[in-house]
Amino acid sequence: MLAVEGIEAGYGRTRILHGLSIDVPKGGLIALLGGNGTGKSTCLKVIAGLLTPGAGRVTLDGEDITTLPAEDRPGRGLCLVPQGKEVFGAMSVEENLMMGGFHRRRDKADLAEDLEGVYTRFPRLKERRRVSAGMLSGGERQMLSIGRALMSRPRMLLLDEPSAALAPKVVEEIAEAILGLRELGLSLLLVEQNVGMALEIADHLHVIRGGRIAFSRVVDGGVAPDELRSFYLSGGHDDES
Incomplete structure (x- = not known):
């Protein structure tokens, strides 16, 4: 579904990615692990179109999207759930969800159906659908971020550290929710620092360093956690703030 081939990218004169390549098969759940500053989020920015690579290419289901504007990628089936549980705080939960289907706004019947699908998957969001998103807990915001992405009807979903700053019980809920997305036929690329979560749900692990x-x-x-330790921990400055 997704092929990242030989990507070179960075910020200004600082090169972060050095010929990085990664594939996500149709229906697969691939985890990209690594410490701060290793280039995980930089990789997602390139895939999502938020950062133009200096070399290499990105293809989605065989189509070269390397130069496709970021705003056009959701319409092609590629959607990013960003790090930080970002929501429109002053808008209600339901308004946030509808923003996810903005490019499909003429398909009102389909949007209504998809909204009910999100509420079925995340009952807590339905309970709080009239509440301002800024009033939600961290776990609820993460559910809202994923639900909003689903409203775009993606084929390929990018998840940037969905477990960050969440309590262990909530992390389990998010992990179960991510596994459930495969029932929809989605392909997923999961960027994480939580090795335990990745080991539980991913088909394939990649560790990025330098x-x-x-x-x-x-x-x-x-795959044992001890086997990952020497690869997972790395030094360097945080390029992902």
Whole structure:
């Protein structure tokens, strides 16, 4: 579904990604792990069209989208759930969700159907649909961010550290929700620092260090956290603030 090939990218004169390549098969759930400053979020920015690479290309279901504007990518089926549980705080939960389908705003019947689908998947959002999004807890905001992305009817979903700053019980809920997205036929690229969560839900792990893939394993019950430690921890400055 998604192919990232030989990406070189950075900010100004600072190069962050050095020939990075990663594939996400149709229906797959791939995890990209790494410490702060290793280039995880930079990779997602390139895929989402928020950062233009200096070299390499990005293809979605065989279509080259390397130079496609970021605002046109959701219409092609690619959607980013950004880090930080970003929501429109002054708007209600339901208004936030409807913003996710903005490019489909003429399809009112389909939007109504998809809205009910999000509420079925996240009953807590339905309970709080009239509440201002700024009043939600961190876990509820994360559910709202994912639900808003689903309103765009994506085929490929990018998730940037969905477990960050959440209590362990809430992390479990988010992990279950992400697994449930596969029932919709979605392909997923999960960027995480939570190794335990990634080991539980991903099909394949990649660890990024210094802007390159340093470690890759299929998750089949045989990947131990100790095996990841020397690859997962790295130094460097945080390029992902």
